[in-house]
Amino acid sequence: MNRSVRARMTLLYGGLFTTVTVAVLLAALILQSWAVSAALGGRGGRTCAGPECDAPPPQPPDDVRESVLTSQRLILVAAVAVIAVLAFAVCWWMTGRLLRPLHRITAAAQRLSLSTLHERLALTGPDDELRRLADTFDAMLDRLERAVDSQRRFIANASHELRTPLAVQRTALEVGLADPSPERVRLIRAELLRNTLRSERLIDGLLQLAKGERGPDAAVPVDFGRVVGEVVGRQRDAGVTVSSAVRTATVVGDEVMLSQLVANLVQNAIRYNVPEGIVRVELTGDGTLTVVNTGPRVPPERAVELLEPFRRLDADRTGAGDGAGLGLSIVAAIARAHGGGVRVRANPDGGLTVRVDLPVQPVLSSQAS
Structure with a gap:
């Protein structure tokens, strides 16, 4: 009472x-x-x-x-x-x-803007409906502030990633064409092609991330086990050993997006690996997809940062130079759009263990019989 x-x-x-x-x-x-x-x-x-x-x-x-x-x-x-x-x-x-606390909440909502997201009500008093409403409002501001900060980092990183190849191309054109010998023209051509491909990969990654955040247009039952098997079967001559243990699991969603999720996980595990390394892909009947790989050591406390866009931890994970830092971000976005989640854990001997939990469609008794 x-x-x-x-x-x-x-x-x-x-x-x-x-x-x-x-x-x-x-x-x-x-x-x-x-x-x-x-x-x-x-x-x-x-x-x-x-x-x-x-x-x-x-x-x-x-x-x-x-x-x-x-x-x-x-x-x-x-x-x-x-x-x-x-x-x-x-x-x-x-x-x-x-009702004075309600007036404080109303005033805070009226002056809410991007420059006042740090303000909190911090209402004191008995633990009643008004106190819980104020605490809920503060929690909403916390989530909103984190989302805005993440968006700002994303825009800054995307701008930097898009500006870098353009700056390289401009430098190559200005310096390389100052003395356009045939040999220099060939070098400039190769450099421009490389940076153009990098820009294309970045733009494709941004489009995939946007689609993942939007979610599937039409959700239908998908044989997730078949999708995982097809993606793993396409990985050949990667320089690492890819093994799999796949069970049947039906997920409601978009097959193309789910295929992109698995492909990003497997390709990320192959790209950031060691010579003659190992990639293990497992799918259980309850919709849990686990990808484990060998590779460079990752600080355990920073492994979760890899789910953020454009986040690269160190030179060991950027040495290939062909990634945009969006692979796991796209995986997390697609998983959230399908009602699931992603967890990342650093392996003690190097590499990562990425676990994706997706809700599966229950099997009817008539189908099971």
């Missing part, structure tokens, strides 16, 4: 209203007794002794009775008026005090 604003308001207002009503009615009764005594000449409170006290008291005349009734009506009307005025005044005052 003490955690409910409604209960506290009911008890508080009911107690105040009862107290005010009793006080006013007691005053009204006192005033009424005084009026009756005055109207009847004070006989009501007089004592007597002797035979005359055995006689019945004289009946008051009609004008006296009418005067008493009139006084009673006036006192009751005055009492009701006083009760109404006091009740509305007290309720107005108490409601304003109790």
Whole structure:
């Protein structure tokens, strides 16, 4: 009861209203007794002794009775008026005090902008509905601030990644064509082609990330085991050993996006590996896809950072020079769009273990039989 604003308001207002009503009615009764005594000449409170006290008291005349009734009506009307005025005044005052946190929440929402996302209500007091509402508002601001910071980093990183190949191409053209010998032209051509391919891969990665964030247009049952098997079967002559253990699992979603998820995981495990390394792909019947690879050591506390766009940890993971840092980000986006999640763990001997959990479609009893 003490955690409910409604209960506290009911008890508080009911107690105040009862107290005010009793006080006013007691005053009204006192005033009424005084009026009756005055109207009847004070006989009501007089004592007597002797035979005359055995006689019945004289009946008051009609004008006296009418005067008493009139006084009673006036006192009751005055009492009701006083009760109404006091009740509305007290309720107005108490409601304003109790709803003051809502005014703070409203004011904070009205001044909310990108420059005020760091502000918090930090409401104190009992753990009631208003306190929980303020805490929920603060938690929403925390998530919004993280999302805005992530978007800012994404824009800055994307701008840097797109500007780098353009700057290289411009330098190659300006410096290389200053003395356009045939040999230099061939070098410039190769450099321009390499940077153009890098830009294409980056743009393709950004498009895939955007599609993953948007989610599938039409969700249909997909044989996820078949998709995993086809992707693993296409990995040949990679310089590493790729093995798999795939079971049947039906996932509701988009087959193309799910295929992209598996391909990004497997290709990422192959790219960031060691010569003659190992990649292990496992799919369980409950929709859990696990990809384990050997490779350079990754700090355990920084492994989760690889799920962020354009995040590269060190030179060992960028030595190939053909990645845009979007592979695992696309995997995480596609997994979230399909109602799942991704967990990344650094292996003690090097490499990563990436686990993708996707909700599977339950098998009907008729199909199982």
